[in-house]
Amino acid sequence: MLPYTLVAGDSSQLIKDFADHSVDLILTDPPYNLGRYSTGNIKMSWRKDFNNDVASWDSVVFDPAEWLEDFARILKPTGTIFAFTSYNMLGQWHQVFDPVFDTFQFMVWHKKNPPPKVRKAGFLNSCELIVCIWNKGHVWNFTRQKDMHNFIESPICMGRERLKNPVHPTQKPVKVLSHLIQLATRPGDLVFDPFMGVGSTGVAALQLDRRFTGIEIDPLYFAAAEQRLATVKTNLTIDISEIDNRA
Secondary structure (H helix, E strand, C coil): CCCEEEEECCHHHHHHHCCCCCEEEEEECCCCCCHHHCCCCECCCCCCCECCCCCHHHHCCCCHHHHHHHHHHHEEEEEEEEEEECHHHHHHHHHHHCCCCCEEEEEEEEECCCCCCCCCCCCCCCEEEEEEEECCCCCCCCCCHHHCCCEEEECCCCHHHCCCCCCCCCCCCHHHHHHHHHHHCCCCCEEEECCCCCCHHHHHHHHCCCEEEEEECCHHHHHHHHHHHHCCCCCCCCCCCCCECCC
């Protein structure tokens, strides 16, 4: 039996079928609601346009409050939620989830090679936030103090890992996802991603001998995830020594 399950469809509805207390880790990258801030691609005379737009799926408003009940229901008492988000969403996550769970914290992922800001009209978009939510008694693989910082530094997804067809504008590096999985799960645990995209969370989970369930509504992303996970070799470990964790 394969150690993963992929489902095509709307996760806001499919999650209703999940059993109570069945998931060890919810690790996901939902929309950031940044569509209204986009000014479109930047046209250049000397090269192809700079991609300054967001994907069409980000135009659909994501509301953390709509996910609280099901996330809390399916998560085991020992479970954890890690969700990538942006500055404009952090307050919404906190307002909804903090009263229900014992702990609400966040991590910062610093991207060492963010896309350039051609017009130099503000800061580079070099940081993303990860909300971190759990209850007392959750699995936490405490190692050394220097490994427990809430700061991760790593390049954006690039090179051979970056999918060219289809292109997912927010594809996350497997090394970053692996670091999070190792913090909050044990081998054999179930990792769930309701916004699976091209399956990077699943790749990281399988490489670390965790089970995985992913849901994706976009057929092209779903097909790419199917192909990627079918080629993953289990019983492997990820070397995360290149990820820096600093205060």
